[in-house]
Amino acid sequence: MEIIRVLNNNAVLTIDDNGEDIVVLGSGVAFQKKRGDVIDSSKIERIFYQDDHDIIGKLKQSFLEIPVEFIEMSKEIIADAKLELGKEFNDNLYISLPDHLQFTVRRYHEGLLIQNKLVLETKRMYKKEFAFSRKKLKVINERFNVELPEDEAATIVMHLINAELNSNMHETMQMIEMVQKILSIIKSEMAIEFDEDSLDYYRLVTHLKFFYQRLFGSEAEESRSKDRHLLGLVKDRYKKSFKCAKKVKKYIEKFSDTSISDDDLLYLTIHIERVKTG
Incomplete structure (x- = not known):
């Protein structure tokens, strides 16, 4: 060529x-x-x-x-993320990430850094990605002679998630906010403290992430329960978890202006019960 x-x-x-x-x-x-x-x-x-x-x-x-040093830094982050996280990313990440890094370093020197209000939520939902991004943040700070705060690690995570899900920053922030609100409802209604290192907690958060993608993504579809008998059994057996799931359902329908199927209610009840007893 x-x-x-x-x-x-x-x-x-x-x-x-x-x-x-x-x-x-x-x-x-x-x-x-x-x-x-x-x-x-x-x-x-x-x-x-x-x-x-x-x-x-x-x-x-x-x-x-964009100056080549930001492109090189971004290329390094993407390559290492593929290896360490086992992810594939949309090609737009090669545009959005260097653009973001350049803009952030410029804002740092101008004293105009913008706070990421979802640092704690991002850290909880994407532990592996956050640990990876924090390592890369140290490299960024050394290479560009800056002292960017932990907020920046969370923002890098969001860029990675955007590129993985083919979404945009607004959608990713919206997903994190929705999932965290649902977790707060479950925690309050069930009067429990989550073991964030447990497999059941991981399954619940993963279910909520995929649920958001189905709800708002291109794969969203109308879904109705094919087994109301099973839903009835779960409702009777896990009364408290089902009541909690109904409150989550009410919140989601208000948040998304869409209806939640009995199938979703069924699986949500099961996940709540598992995290309660796990």
Whole structure:
């Protein structure tokens, strides 16, 4: 492949076999290179194709405008997150994360850092991701000679979750807020303290996250219980948990302006019972 345009030392624009623009990413892939030079395939780390018609244009603009050190830092975070967290991320993370890092460092020097109000909630819901992001925050602080607070680790987690779920920052914050409110309702109604390291707590939080995705995501669908007999059994056997689930149902329907199916009520009751007795 020949270089069509050098975007920075680590990114070039070229074309694929179909004549479509693609962006090639790799450390030093464009160092001392110019238009017409052949790309060293051994330095290619990532290729962005035209599957998303907006992605190539956004990448070109991003790599031309954002200083390379923020792009490199972001690339490192994404690569390590894939390995350590076992996640796959939407390509837009290669745009949103360096843009965010550049903006945050600039705000730091201007004394205009914005507080992330969901630090504690993010830390509770995404323990593994938060621990990873906190490690990366130390690297960011050292590399850019700043002292960004723990809030920034939470924001990095949100960017990772956005890219994993193909959502946006508003949706991720909305999900965290909804899940934390539901957990507060359960904690209050059931008069319990959660063991946040327990498997049952992990299952409950995971269920609520996926429930949010179904409720608001593209996969949202109308669902009605196919087994009302089972719901009746659960209602009779787990009276307190069912009553709590009904309160959660009321909150969700008010929060989302949508109805909750008997299937969702059934599974929510079971998860509440498990975390109560776990």
